[in-house]
Amino acid sequence: MIIKTRLIILSLLFIILEVPVWAAEDQPAGLLTISGYVKDAESGESLIGATISVRELNKGTAANQYGFYSVSLKPANYILEFRYIGYQIIQKTINLNKDITINIELVPEEKKIAEVVIMADRPEANVKKAEMSISKLEMKTIKQVPALMGEVDVLKVIQMLPGVQSTAEGTSGFSVRGGGNDQNLILLDEATVYNASHLMGFFSVFNNDAVRDVKLYKGDIPANYGGRLSSVLDVRMKEGNNKKFAATGGIGLISSRLTLEGPIGNEKTSFLLAGRRTYADLFFPLMSDSSLKKSKLYFYDLNLKINHQINDRNRLYLSAYTGRDLFGQKGSSDAGFGNLTGTLRWNHLISNKLFSNLSAVVARYDYSLKMKQGGSNYVWNSDMLDYTLKLDFNYFPNPQNEIKFGISSTFHDFNPADAYIEGERSRLGAAVPKNYALEHGLYISNEQKIGDKLTVKYGLRYTVFQNIGTATVYTFAKGYPNYSVTDTTYYASGKVFHTYMGLEPRLGINYTFNEESSLKASFSRTIQNMQLASNSSGGMPLDVWFPSGPNIKPQKANQYAIGYFRNFANNTIETSIESYYKQMYDVIDFKDNAQLLMNPRMEGDIRSGTAKAYGVELFVKKNSGRLNGWISYTLSKVRRTIAEINNGNPYPTTYDKPHNINVIVNYEFSNRVILSGNWVYATGAPITFPVGSYVIDNTYGKYYSARNGYRMRDYHRLDLSLTLKGKEHPGKKWEGEWVFSMYNAYGRHNDWMINFVQDSKDVTKVVAERWYLPFVFFPGITYNFKF
């Protein structure tokens, strides 16, 4: 097996090292190349996914994540069409007799009607593209969706897509096709965001004004992504306007934001700087409550991006993000948590057909808690830090093939818990020892068009995960209720003491019946080596990540999906039906009453087993017209089977909600007035209820049903928003709009949790108590502007 694996590695290395060399040479088949970048004429932003069609051949390609495209054709005269939704189409007639570069700037269309809600790159792209199980969101779409307190949020809109479930109301956590919240890879300009939540999940870390492009892969995950089982959420920051200085912002009930962007010197360099801060705590000193007066509770975000075009073949991008939640009480407690990411990218055009990108990425998540007790200051810090180096290539040999390949390597530094008494040299103990890992990925994929109707997308990813010292590894013996430690092994610094390797094949097929309908199928295998120590449904700031290792195997999943895509009314109405089956192996869960925080032997509280999820997703969306929006329905089921949990019987996860309906509707009364609404329905979440009671030392104890043996009431909620835009005048620079929103417009008290507590009227009795969020008929108002 090891020899076989080494052969595969060597083969892939050969491909990686050799392909750039021969790809850079002139093509033997007498093909000539048209290449260039597609950008927004107003801002200079790259238009990711813009399509380039060769009318005579009914063939084309799409711009990559940096707006680069390349198509190689036989010498002849052609008409090229450059398209991007919401932009005017540009046609170019060319006489192709040598390699040529055409950089295109597309001009936004005059807005006559509300924009599409989910963006397609071209009207029939959903039918023609080989990819399936993917959703791409446009920021102006996200901004129209009614939001809690008027604070529109990327992750809250993601939760309204078919196959995606919110893990709990109000939280940013989401489950994709039966996967856990830990199984989503969230990337911001290629840097992993380990905790995407602010304020316990009521907000996400993404500032809409700084975000350009959001893609969610629910299955059929491209081979260039790896590391998580169920989904990839790829968020790309804006590059910054390189044509003119511009500002965008908003003033809301609880937060305000401001984004500045513009050229530096000339059009070759541009910047973007965005900030956001909540300010509810600024009013605390005015409160009568003494504890509130001393309280601190806010978060902030800062995004920075600078890009520089060195020449036609080389570009540099630097992007950075930092955000932090801070709360506590003056004199008694102080806490904070947040992400820090930085990405430096170098785009290099090796030839007109071979595009490369080298990325150096750093990502950090940390929390810090300080508490005064008994005259001492107790401090508890935790952080995890990644350094990644990544090299990706896009090769466009001919219109029939687009090859991607690359390699990446990440160094993970885990510091699960470091606790001590401030001012004292003697530590309370490292709490949980640090550990380290290296994660490598090597991939190659090709999207190949076979004839006019068939497109096949195939790829292979090879991952290697290495635990390295220093490390303390426990050997456990099974027991009830706790596993006991039978041996402890210490590994020296830098020693690779355990390795996991795995192959992840990816396959997608698209058979296009005609311009309006297609049948797609896909298979993907994914492997996840990073594990999250969290057994709450929503995920909390104190959750820590830890590596797979001698005790915990990597999670694996095989997902099969098939879908039929059909457009109507000249592609203005898109419909799809997708069905999936996902089998997961070595998924982890935690023993009953597990102790996950500051537990050095936490691996002894982990139990692993299998899970399977399957479902059907129906999706209908209307792209244009005064009335537009989408409706999605998901029928799904997910069960886990883990020995030692629920007596080894299958049990539903907390995000198993068989029926899920999402409706988003926008109606434009005029160019200035838009009414939007969304309605969410989901089967009640599974929950464990008591079926018996007892008393030990004056304290009520509960005897429980099977895990998640009951369900809460069905969840449903209606949100509304009204957008009023300012009058437009020729030459008017300031554009403003008011957004009035109403969250939970019919005031339903949805079950957030059901607890069993002592009856306040009769303490010998117990009552069931519904907890619901106070956001009932909850208004919001935001003023957005740009100039």
Place this chain on the structure above:
Amino acid sequence: MMKNIKVQIISIFILSIIAAGCTETIDNIQLDSTRPRLVVEGYISTDTTRQMVRLSKLGDALKKDPVQVISNALITISDGTTTFGLTEDQTRKGTYFTSPDVFGVAGRTYTLLIKNVDINNDQVMEEYTAQSLLKRLNPIDSIHLVYNTSNPDFKSWSVNLYSLDPGEGRNFYLLKVRKNNILLTDSVFKYSIADNYSFEGKYFDGFPVYSIREDRKTEKLTPGDTVTLEMYGITEDYYSFIYSYIADYYPKVPIFSGPSANIPTNIKPIEDAVGVFAAYSIKRKSVIYK
């Protein structure tokens, strides 16, 4: 020994969420019942006293019906060489005691045996057993009261512990506080627990155990009051039992709480019983508030 701190820090998070939540009582919630099970609460300590075992039957989830005690059981506690019989207290049915001269010895493993119980009324008598090691414990050197004003809502006296951990592997502690011999930590959810992880064989140099709050009538100290700290050396099983019991006592919050689950028990057969049998050493130290 960080467990206390950890629990308090987490409670800051939880309380901030609870403060944001609204509640309403659910009338007529439909809950299933489960088959009968024996509830056991039994202890043996190094104190020379009447060691106690209490037996009852699992009740309905909402405690609509009064607790059904189990009478006429035959109960013994044995250390392998000596066996102590327990007799039912006729004034407190379901509660069984040894004679008052019984005490446990550190280092010995105690076995609880319960017979003559037919919890499921199938006319077949069942037998239940449990074991617990009585762990050694060093004395408390001293306790100090430290005034704490950091919380704006209440001022308190922190009871701080000074003692040497015995080492010899993992040790687990239960800490209780009395004021004038009245137990302030009189329920499981008020217990304070700790372990010696990263403190193995080291000195607890002023470890804060409990906050005696001035805003609580029963706790507020007046000159002449005696504060007593009781330190119990307990097993990991009993520690897990208390930890889980406390965690389950408080309301669940989706963002923070794991799934509800049964409290682990050391009573066998585990599928037919709940509760705990614990052996432990006890050390005490008092201080007078002046």
